[in-house]
Amino acid sequence: MARYALIDGYLDAMRAGLNGRRDLDDLVCEMEDHLYSTVEGLCSRGSTPAKAERTALERFGDPDTVATVYASSKHGGVAMPTDFTRRAGTFAIVSAGLLALFGAYWIVWSEFLDSRFEWEGWGSSLYMVATFVLMAGFLCMTVAAVGIIQRTGTKGLLPIVAFVFLGLGTVSTLLAWFVGAWMLMGGIGALCTSIILLRSGLGSTAHALLFGLGLPTGLVTFVAFRVAEFGRVDEWGDYPTATTIGVGVGCFMTAVGLVGVGRWLRSEDPIDIERTPIAA
Incomplete structure (x- = not known):
């Protein structure tokens, strides 16, 4: 699987913001899967890798904001309807x-x-x-x-x-x-x-x-x-x-x-x- 520098940097920022959580590795891996699957989906529909990477990060949100939300969560996981x-x-x-x-x-x-x-x-x-x-x-x-x-x-x-x-x-x-x-x-x-x-x-x-x-x-x-x-x-x-x-x-x-x-x-x-x- 191809690597993307912006996504890797985003995940590093998330890891720093979430330092101290017992489930840090699992949570970062989950985010990585979401981001890379989004990029691959966008590329399969004709988007360039660079544009797909930027679009995926824009949709996911600012890393500092997301890290703050997760760090203050009482529940410890991703809470969303599926x-x-x-x-x-x-x-x-x-x-x-x-x-x-x-x-x-x-x-x-x-x-x-x-x-x-x-x-x-x-x-x-x-x-x-x-x-x-x-x-x-x-x-x-x-x-x-x-x-x-x-x-x-x-x-x-x-x-x-x-x-x-x-x-x-x-x-x-x-x-x-x-x-x-x-x-x-x-x-x-x-x-x-x-x-x-x-x-x-x-x-x-x-x-x-x-x-x-x-x-x-x-x-x-x-x-x-x-x-x-x-x-x-x-x-x-x-x-x-x-x-x-x-x-x-x-x-x-x-x-x-x-x-x-x-x-x-x-x-x-x-x-x-x-x-x-x-x-x-």
Whole structure:
């Protein structure tokens, strides 16, 4: 790949301005990739190398200004809408629909059908379908969380914790009846993702709170009603009404939050580095 003196000088200035960052090398390499790919794209459309180099640097911005923005960033990465973050918005909306569907199933099964319904005949098959609906909802929510993390440009421990717990929550949905497990794991992951979003100042605060607090609120509600021995007692000594209320609160609160977050992610036009300066 051909080298360009102006770009190399620009990157040296950026490196000096960002000295002290732990991710300095990764960030400069990312900028280098953007700049060189822009130059190559302009050259492929007929621009001379010298003109393409100057145009790319003009679009990227003054190195001192960009370095100042990155140096003062709390998040540590490039925060901009992309094609992936837009698709993540779609996954968030799909996840909302799947969680709402599972919540509705649980209410109908637990409160209006026989308590042994899911273990017998066609009821067993429907229970398995509902389990996979819940798992698919968690998978889509995990993709949405990755999109949120990328959109906010957040790096560090919190995104890792969010991803790990959402992954554990997804695995836990294989035991859909074990409400405490998937609500706890998924709730921690969603809460961490919500904190990331709230710290960034992006999107709707209300939807971020609903998304992050939905599953934890559902879990607390379930435990509270269970301790209070609320509702009828089934043949296994459980309190299905307490579980139903917790699942309903958790699934529907989270679904409303995901719809709002998803619509926000989908509303943003992806930034094309060849046409638009990077926004940090």
